[in-house]
Amino acid sequence: MEGHTYHFYNLENQLQERLWEVLKAEYALFLAKEEIPLETPPQPEFGDLSSPLPLKLAGTLRRPPLKIAEKMQGALQEDLPPFIEDITVTAPGYINFHFNYTSLARSFFDAVAVEEDRYGEGKGGKGKKIVIEHTNINPNKAAHIGHLRNACLGDTLARMKRKQGYDVEVQNYIDDTGAAVADIVVGLYHLERECPRDVPFDRFCWDLYTEVNRLYEEDPALKEKEREVLHQIEAGDNEVAQLAKEVANKIVKHHLDIMWHMGVYYNLLTWESDILHLGFWEHAFERLKEEGSLVYETEGPNAGCWVVKLGDLEEFRDLENPDKVLVRSNGTATYTAKDIAYQMWKFGILGKDFLYDRHGLQPDGTVLWTTAPYGNKMTRFGQAHEVINVIDLRQKYLQDVLRLSLHKLGFEKEAAHSIHFAYEVVSLSAATAQELGVEVEGDKKEIYAMSGRHGIGVKADDMLERMVKKATLEVAARHPEMTPEEHRKLAHDIAVGAIRYYMIKYNMNSLIVFDFNEALSMQGNTGPYLQYAYARAANILGRVEPEVAQVVDLRDILIPAELTPPERELIRRMAEYPTFLARAARLLQPSLLAEYTYDLAATFMNFYEEVPVLTAQPHQMRFRIALLQAFRQTLGNALHTLGIPALLRM
RNA sequence: GCGCCUGUAGCUCAGGGGAUAGAGCACUGGCCUCCGGAGCCAGGAGCGCAGGUUCGAUUCCUGCCAGGCGCACCA
Numbered sequence: 001m002e003g004h005t006y007h008f009y010n011l012e013n014q015l016q017e018r019l020w021e022v023l024k025a026e027y028a029l030f031l032a033k034e035e036i037p038l039e040t041p042p043q044p045e046f047g048d049l050s051s052p053l054p055l056k057l058a059g060t061l062r063r064p065p066l067k068i069a070e071k072m073q074g075a076l077q078e079d080l081p082p083f084i085e086d087i088t089v090t091a092p093g094y095i096n097f098h099f100n101y102t103s104l105a106r107s108f109f110d111a112v113a114v115e116e117d118r119y120g121e122g123k124g125g126k127g128k129k130i131v132i133e134h135t136n137i138n139p140n141k142a143a144h145i146g147h148l149r150n151a152c153l154g155d156t157l158a159r160m161k162r163k164q165g166y167d168v169e170v171q172n173y174i175d176d177t178g179a180a181v182a183d184i185v186v187g188l189y190h191l192e193r194e195c196p197r198d199v200p201f202d203r204f205c206w207d208l209y210t211e212v213n214r215l216y217e218e219d220p221a222l223k224e225k226e227r228e229v230l231h232q233i234e235a236g237d238n239e240v241a242q243l244a245k246e247v248a249n250k251i252v253k254h255h256l257d258i259m260w261h262m263g264v265y266y267n268l269l270t271w272e273s274d275i276l277h278l279g280f281w282e283h284a285f286e287r288l289k290e291e292g293s294l295v296y297e298t299e300g301p302n303a304g305c306w307v308v309k310l311g312d313l314e315e316f317r318d319l320e321n322p323d324k325v326l327v328r329s330n331g332t333a334t335y336t337a338k339d340i341a342y343q344m345w346k347f348g349i350l351g352k353d354f355l356y357d358r359h360g361l362q363p364d365g366t367v368l369w370t371t372a373p374y375g376n377k378m379t380r381f382g383q384a385h386e387v388i389n390v391i392d393l394r395q396k397y398l399q400d401v402l403r404l405s406l407h408k409l410g411f412e413k414e415a416a417h418s419i420h421f422a423y424e425v426v427s428l429s430a431a432t433a434q435e436l437g438v439e440v441e442g443d444k445k446e447i448y449a450m451s452g453r454h455g456i457g458v459k460a461d462d463m464l465e466r467m468v469k470k471a472t473l474e475v476a477a478r479h480p481e482m483t484p485e486e487h488r489k490l491a492h493d494i495a496v497g498a499i500r501y502y503m504i505k506y507n508m509n510s511l512i513v514f515d516f517n518e519a520l521s522m523q524g525n526t527g528p529y530l531q532y533a534y535a536r537a538a539n540i541l542g543r544v545e546p547e548v549a550q551v552v553d554l555r556d557i558l559i560p561a562e563l564t565p566p567e568r569e570l571i572r573r574m575a576e577y578p579t580f581l582a583r584a585a586r587l588l589q590p591s592l593l594a595e596y597t598y599d600l601a602a603t604f605m606n607f608y609e610e611v612p613v614l615t616a617q618p619h620q621m622r623f624r625i626a627l628l629q630a631f632r633q634t635l636g637n638a639l640h641t642l643g644i645p646a647l648l649r650m
Numbered sequence: 651g652c653g654c655c656u657g658u659a660g661c662u663c664a665g666g667g668g669a670u671a672g673a674g675c676a677c678u679g680g681c682c683u684c685c686g687g688a689g690c691c692a693g694g695a696g697c698g699c700a701g702g703u704u705c706g707a708u709u710c711c712u713g714c715c716a717g718g719c720g721c722a723c724c725a
Contacts, residue, residue: 042670052668058705065705092705094669138725178725305723315653321722328723335725396654397720424655425719447718474688494688506663509655511718517675518662522688524674525663532688540685595664598673609681609690650688 012038012049012579014081015097019053022075027061047088047096048572054093065093083107101568105559105627108575112630113554120577120637122585125166129383131346132158134390135172135259135266138180139248141209142202143255144457145503145514146392146426146450148262152503152643153423153590154390155264159641160585160593169381172266173342176248177273180209180452182229185244187212190225202254203459205247210455234276245273256368258460262496263643265362268381269370274354275342277373281333283352284341285326293409294326304329308405315400324401339402340409347414348383356381386417388588393422393509421588423508426450429515432458447513458514467495470520471528475650493645494528500643501527504590505598525598530639531647533601533608537632538648540613544625557626558619566607570627573603574634581641590642597638604631 016036023029023036041050054068061068069089076087076095085100112119134154137147158168175181187193187208195204216223232240252269259265275281285306288294294306306327316322326337344350355375359368369381389399399420407415428436433448438456450457471491479487502519506512522528544552563571577596584593613624639646 037668039668046669050669055668055705090669092669175725180725302723307723316721325723330723332723334723338725393655394719422655427718449718471688478686478688510663511656513662515662521675524688526674526688528688529674532686536686536689543685591664595673602673605689606691608685612684614685649686 011081011083011575015049015051015084018076018079018081019051019072019095022072023053023057026071026075027057029057029060041094041096046090046094047086048099050090050094050096052094054095058093066091069093069095099568099572101563101571102559102561104575105563105571108571109554109557109559109626109630112574112633116633117637117640119633120581120641121163121165122578122582123165124582124586125161125164127167128165128385129167129169130161130386130388131169131171131382131384132161132388132390133171133173133346134158135255135264136175136391137255138178138452139174139176139251139255140180140184141206141251141452142200143258143460144450144452145460145463146457147255148460148463148499149423149426149503149512150390150392151259151262151264152500153421153508155262155643156500156504156590156593156641157388157390157421157588159643160581160590163581163641164585169268169384170266171268171270171346173270173272174248174252175272176245177230177233177276179226179230181244181248182226182233183209183212184247185229185233185240186222186225188247189229189240189243190222191215200254201250205251206452206455206459209452213453233273236273236277258464260363261464261492262500263364263645265364265366266368267366268356269359269368270342270354271371272338274371274373275338275345278352278354280341280345280350280352281338284344284350285333285337287351288409291410295323297323308408310401310404310408313404313408315404324405326405336398336401336405339398340405343387343402343406343418344411344414346382346384346387347411347417349411349414353377353379354381384417386419387414388419388421390421390423392425394425396420396422419588421508424511426512426514428456428458429513431517432515435516447511458516463499463519464495466516467498467520468492471495471498471522474522479649490647490650493647494522494531494650497527497531497639497644498522499527501530501594504642505594507589507591527644528650530597530601530635530644531650533604534632534635534639534646535648535650536608537604537628537635541625541628541632542648543614548622548625552622552625552629554626554630557623560620560623564611566603566610567624567627569603570607570631573600574630577634577638581638593638593641597635597642600635600638604635 015038016033019036020031020033023031036051036053037056038049038051041047054065054072057068058065066089072095073087073089083100083104084097086098088096088098090096132154135147135151137143158170162168184205193208195201229240232238233244235241295309296306297303301321302323302325305325307323307325309323310316311322324336325334327333341350345352354371355373356369356378357372357375359370362368391399403415403418406418427447427449430446430448436456436458438448448456468488468491471494472487475487475490505525580593580596584590611624613621613628616624636646
């Protein structure tokens with residue numbers, strides 16, 4: 001694509017490219033470049049990177065794999081990236097690439113020197129806008145660790161996509177008109193509960209929500225009150241609706257506060273009440289009726305409803321009643337209907353827009369906007385190429401309905417660009433459930449689901465506070481010279497690192513069984529381990545004599561012809577950062593980047609133990625200082641992508 | 651009943667058609683005259699079961715077993 005101007009960037013892609021070319025030239029074979037296998041060999045004798053491609057092709061080419069490997073080896077040698085110094089072939093048919101680490105280091109140093117904190121970024125997303133919706137906590141109670149997983153995943157995803165050049169708009173949807181808020185209003189208004197002065201409002205609501213739901217079961221008349229409140233909220237312009245708005249506002253404040261503590265920021269708050277009052281659905285309804293894609297049923301189970309027919313789609317064929325009702329026989333819209341209108345707005349195809357206002361400045365210095373009943377017109381929001389909804393796996397069916405409905409309603413492109421970022425939920429281990437006072441009894445279950453309705457769950461700020469406390473003890477023990485405030489500040493950053501890493505290190509299909517013991521760990525494969533690696537590197541660099549530091553420049557530092565194994569490993573890992581970042585962003589898989597970053601830190605830890613820096617010979621010391629500078633930059637960039645604070649001391 | 655997801659070391663998880671399946675925790679034994687021991691090195695132990703496809707399966711397909719979650723004119 002770019003001729004043969006080699007750069008270590010996407011080292012693997014370049015080798016795939018070369019293999020592809022050779023395949024074309026020698027065998028007139030065309031394979032998808034991503035399908036050309038490359039792997040890290042188990043033994044150093046087999047090189048640094050190798051391909052079993054000949055084995056794969058032996059069948060189709062009807063030749064012994066070893067012969068194919070040898071022929072390809074010959075062709076490959078005619079034009080090699082500078083950091084490949086040798087190609088060997090081993091039985092039964094592997095092509096092995098051996099790096100020239102001095103040349104690789106040169107190329108890598110150049111890139112870091114030029115790009116600095118942008119090292120590793122890509123530009124594949126240039127000119128494309130993505131709307132990412134995450135957090136979306138019902139504004140009726142304190143946030144818990146399940147919400148934390150959602151926010152950490154969503155925020156990391158946003159950071160990764162931004163670093164691929166995408167224009168990312170992060171939205172946090174606030175359902176301020178739903179049953180959840182109504183239940184709190186029932187408690188405050190009808191049961192006349194009051195929040196004690198010394199209790200944070202979100203915590204008070206956590207308990208109130210549980211109480212109200214318990215009372216519903218005992219007293220059906222109270223459940224009637226919920227319906228009444230919902231009607232009043234929808235109608236607006238009354239005392240109850242006002243109270244609901246107040247509740248939602250206060251709770252959202254708490255939610256934003258904890259998320260900001262976690263380093264999670266947003267661009268826009270979208271309020272369901274605005275969607276409601278602006279008539280998003282009614283507007284969409286008219287459009288869809290005009291286009292004839294909605295069906296009015298006159299018979300069958302859905303008689304009297306407007307539906308979207310999903311029965312002929314493969315996903316829904318076997319369902320008992322596959323069609324989705326959007327407008328009930330009483331004329332009201334279902335939740336899915338509103339969701340469709342909202343999704344249409346995100347893509348800029350609704351033909352209607354919100355009004356906007358500044359919500360305020362976030363701690364990172366960016367402005368948070370909000371939809372508002374009496375705001376201003378603005379054109380910058382929505383209009384996405386791609387929409388990613390970060391919602392747990394349990395919503396899969398509904399998200400499928402949403403996407404397929406768009407498809408059936410004639411918005412094929414938008415349907416194809418509607419992505420459900422689905423992740424498994426967080427549950428509680430038996431030990432943690434017990435600690436929270438959940439009745440464990442004799443049923444011996446291993447895991448306990450969290451439940452807002454039943455008040456079962458670990459609150460996000462309890463989690464953070466416990467983590468901070470633990471980290472404070474550690475920091476205070478190590479740094480008696482620092483003030484308690486400094487201890488607390490550092491501990492906070494460590495806690496954020498620990499929690500964020502914990503929340504994204506599992507892949508999305510993996511159910512997190514939350515256990516305090518494990519989650520509070522700061523050893524091994526954890527966030528603080530990454531931060532510790534950074535602090536150690538920074539510590540060495542801080543001890544470099546100024547006159548030495550002056551002469552170390554990544555761009556012209558002399559790189560020894562012979563490098564030690566830990567040096568080579570470190571160079572290789574660092575050079576892989578752009579590849580991993582791009583892959584994690586493309587596959588929407590934050591855990592891949594977490595894993596990479598852990599490997600990078602571990603590789604450095606090994607280097608740290610094995611290779612002296614400040615006590616080495618002058619020329620070697622200078623090179624190793626440069627290596628550490630590059631490491632600090634690379635790890636720092638990776639940490640930034642993960643939203644984990646990089647610390648000079650800890 | 652139908653659909654989706656998951657079964658890998660004692661525990662929590664990576665990996666994924668190819669050369670000896672990797673981490674962390676826990677356990678055992680080592681490592682500070684040397685840049686911070688939140689660390690490093692070493693050790694034991696594992697792909698749910700049965701078929702199939704393939705030169706090659708832990709990976710792909712089918713069935714079974716076990717667990718989780720979904721399948722509204724609720725939000």
